[in-house]
Amino acid sequence: MLSGAGLLAGGILVGGIGAPALGSGSRLGDAEILNFALEMEELQAALYAQALQHAGLTGELAQFARIVGAHERAHVAFLRDTLGSRAKPAPAFDFGDAVTNSDRFAVTARTLEDLGVAALDGQAASLTKLSLASVAAIVSVEARHAAWIRDLLGELPAPSASNPAQPAAQVRAAIRRTGFVKGTV
Amino acid sequence: MSDHLAPLDSDGAPAEAMGPLAPSTRRGLLRMLAAAGLIAPAAALATAGVAEAAGDPQGDVAILNYALTLEYLQASFYTEVERINAVTGEAAKLARVVGDHERAHVRALRRVLGGRAVARPQFDFHGATESESAFVRTAVAFEDLGVAAYKGQAPRITSPSYLSFALSIHAVEARHAAWIRRIAGVVPAQSAFDQPATAAHVVAVVDSTHFIVGPTQADGMPGFTG
Numbered sequence: 001m002l003s004g005a006g007l008l009a010g011g012i013l014v015g016g017i018g019a020p021a022l023g024s025g026s027r028l029g030d031a032e033i034l035n036f037a038l039e040m041e042e043l044q045a046a047l048y049a050q051a052l053q054h055a056g057l058t059g060e061l062a063q064f065a066r067i068v069g070a071h072e073r074a075h076v077a078f079l080r081d082t083l084g085s086r087a088k089p090a091p092a093f094d095f096g097d098a099v100t101n102s103d104r105f106a107v108t109a110r111t112l113e114d115l116g117v118a119a120l121d122g123q124a125a126s127l128t129k130l131s132l133a134s135v136a137a138i139v140s141v142e143a144r145h146a147a148w149i150r151d152l153l154g155e156l157p158a159p160s161a162s163n164p165a166q167p168a169a170q171v172r173a174a175i176r177r178t179g180f181v182k183g184t185v
Numbered sequence: 186m187s188d189h190l191a192p193l194d195s196d197g198a199p200a201e202a203m204g205p206l207a208p209s210t211r212r213g214l215l216r217m218l219a220a221a222g223l224i225a226p227a228a229a230l231a232t233a234g235v236a237e238a239a240g241d242p243q244g245d246v247a248i249l250n251y252a253l254t255l256e257y258l259q260a261s262f263y264t265e266v267e268r269i270n271a272v273t274g275e276a277a278k279l280a281r282v283v284g285d286h287e288r289a290h291v292r293a294l295r296r297v298l299g300g301r302a303v304a305r306p307q308f309d310f311h312g313a314t315e316s317e318s319a320f321v322r323t324a325v326a327f328e329d330l331g332v333a334a335y336k337g338q339a340p341r342i343t344s345p346s347y348l349s350f351a352l353s354i355h356a357v358e359a360r361h362a363a364w365i366r367r368i369a370g371v372v373p374a375q376s377a378f379d380q381p382a383t384a385a386h387v388v389a390v391v392d393s394t395h396f397i398v399g400p401t402q403a404d405g406m407p408g409f410t411g
Contacts, residue, residue, distance in 0.1 A: 130340075139352070141378065143356040144360070147373060156282065157367075
């Protein structure tokens with residue numbers, strides 16, 4: 001399994017070199033990308049806050065939720081500060097049993113953290129250099145979160161040599177499928 | 186694994202984990218990076234061990250060669266850990282999986298760089314591959330340093346496809362860092378924002394380890410099993 005993953009990852013890496021940065025072909029501007037990142041961070045921050053209140057988290061999973069929740073709130077504050085009046089208001093969320101059941105929470109956190117890394121990496125190459133530096137400071141922290149929760153779930157923290165990026169449309173579709181956002185995404 | 190992981194001063198981690206500073210020639214890595222155009226040789230030699238000689242990369246090839254140098258270091262480290270076989274359990278699993286990734290990064294970077302790729306230097310890990318505790322400490326330092334190194338260069342890369350490529354590795358290095366930190370019993374994500382590192386800082390840290398003991402080999406990758 002391990003050598004197979006390595007070979008596959010090598011193929012993706014090499015295959016990715018010549019590909020355009022954005023699969024969709026549409027380049028978003030900095031403010032649009034940072035608002036997109038803000039939506040992801042709001043979603044994550046709300047998940048951790050509500051799970052800490054209602055999911056009866058214990059042990060290292062509770063520690064994970066506290067630490068990571070604080071990071072996501074810091075990301076939200078940073079992005080709101082950066083965007084200023086261009087920042088979009090936070091939508092309403094309904095997480096269902098993802099914030100009342102400890103196991104559902106863990107799986108949901110893993111999904112959203114992996115998605116967050118892929119979403120940010122999918123947009124980073126379109127950012128101006130200044131915004132890129134800010135997003136790069138966030139994306140590796142999201143990758144650390146993803147690895148941590150995957151390890152807690154008994155999954156490989158780093159499943160491939162190349163972290164796949166996802167175009168915005170794909171990320172938005174994935175968020176819609178969760179049904180967590182009550183409003184427009 | 187304890188329920189609660191201890192905090193770790195991430196800024197202090199590389200220096201602590203890689204041992205005390207000692208007089209050093211710095212020649213191998215400095216020559217390589219100077220040859221790659223990533224640091225000015227005179228400035229780097231004049232400020233041995235000091236991080237203020239900021240990296241001044243001259244183009245994407247230099248940055249990719251700098252990344253390749255760090256990947257050579259990591260790949261050789263994990264390959265030797267596996268060969269010596271002194272590490273067990275989850276740490277051994279990490280050495281296998283992460284070693285696979287670092288070797289894939291080396292291959293991918295060499296393929297991208299083609300004839301412009303720097304050759305692999307000679308390494309001596311001075312026992313860091315020979316005990317589990319030394320391995321874990323060193324791996325934490327390497328992976329956190331790798332994240333900071335890629336982050337430091339990302340805004341300097343001009344080609345969008347090279348940038349996407351570098352960022353996909355950057356995120357994987359962060360996953361490695363989180364994983365090995367958890368094995369070490371420290372918080373995988375210490376802070377809400379990961380800081381970048383300049384090439385000069387990274388050079389100073391790597392140099393303090395004395396892991397690079399010789400110039401690049403003529404035929405590229407001797408003894409490299411990846």
